[in-house]
Amino acid sequence: MRRRTFLGAALGGAAALALPRRARAFGDTARLVIGQIQHGGRWNPRPTGLRRLCWELVQRTSIEAGEDAAPVRLGQPGLHRTPMLYLSGDGALPPFPEPELAALRRHLQQGGFLLVDAADGSDGAGFDASVRRELARLLPASPLTRVAREHVLYKSFYLLDHQGGRVLAKPWLEAQVLNGRLAVVYSQNDLAGAWARGAFGDWEYECTPGGEPQRETAFRLGVNLAMYALCTDYKDDAVHLPFILRRRS
Template identity: 50%
Template sequence: MRRRGDAAHGGKLAPRCGRVNRRPSRCADHRPASNCRRGAAIGAVRLRGDRAGSPTGCYDARVLCPPLGRVAAATAWPLAFACAAAWLGAAPPGRALGPTSQVDLRGVSVGDAPEPRPTARQRLAWEVRKRTSVQTRLEPTATRFDDPSIFATPFLYWSGDRAFRPLRPAELSGLRRFIELGGFLLIDDAGSDAFDASIRRALARAFPSRPLRPLPSDHVIYHSFYLIDRPVGRVLGPDHMEAITRAGRVAVLYTRQDLGGAWARDNLGTWTYSVVPGGSGQREMAIRLGVNIVMYALCLDYKDDQVHAPFIMRRLGARP
């Protein structure tokens, strides 16, 4: 087994990441593997710091090198983010099995602008876990574009209901790097023309050659898990979403339907905001759209390939 150094102290990562199917004789911190929890094996990288109940520096291999999916694109983000996080020393030390191995629907903010729907991400995480096989972190965290922790997750959620200050150079750099490494940013307008104007200015500065464009109604996001006709949230809003694409994938998705307003619940389980005009049916469709967006962010267009499978099989069957 190739021994790896401390990524935070100049050590090198192996050139490839792969699925961990067996446990080596020794853990990444050079102690017998019997002392390490299952999962901290080949592909684990020793990171700084300890946590009670976990081996020193053992980071879940499934976080840094998760199992390969049906198609390579389905796991493009973990490989890129793993390397970025390890090289930058951004990934926190974690248990071999625990919150660090779960998908964090991390929120992002700019300046002192508050998140208008603070419980929305928590509720979406719960819905994704309940409805799919994705293990989400039920208490999502928050970050900033100039914080290296953004590279520890493939998904960022940015919501607002007011204008915000221009992004600083470090924030613009972090946002660009996040997208370049395969990250997905969901921007949700909670119902403010001022926020909309600020967002458009910020994205124009960050991606001057990649303007927002309407997302086609037949895009895979609308059928990545559920079949959805049009985007809806707390309000109907426009009949389309907008996106910035990079290398054939949606990298930034912008909605003006206030999705978070439809997801949000209080501590007693009561829906925080009324959904108009469609009520509970519209809320359910907003939740389904949220699930679809998360599944697309994690799996890209694997479902698009599945949609074409019957046609491909018919073509194969028609060959002499």
């Protein structure tokens, strides 16, 4: 299945994202719903993070997003309805059963996108060690590699040249590539920790060492990731440069 066909089926048919009116981006009723993968560990350590990202997507872009992420179980029907998946954890991640990995592998091969976010900011232990093990099982022919600074991911909506998150465990993203596109993107910086906001409007976690600018970068990166998940490299074309520059601040 071609990626465009996959996204069209998942979102009810996609119109051009460059349209100035937000409500017409994907049709009147279709919404992007991020699927949050459930697993045997602490799979939802930042319950308000994706909710806030969805709100920011609606405010900042032409994407009509759901109000919150939807919990999903790999291997169960309906995975194709969530073209953007999110996997997080705080601490070690138990191994996925092979049928669940096979279902996720098919989803990615058919055009799906997976964002992996280490809530514990770990490096070489905890979530980091176990998720690297699982990603190696998931796509053994596509090892994690650093995303180049010049990649279209960093200009899919905002022009970015640095990372954000609750912490800065690594100044880069890593990815697994399928057919020339980023199918899996991995951040060790706890993006959702920077996005998380309480019911009374207070940020749940401080961002260190960069403070509020680091939080804003995390939101901009989240927007870019969602835009890339939906349209991959369409903004790699120079015709979109004026639109991108107008969004830069």
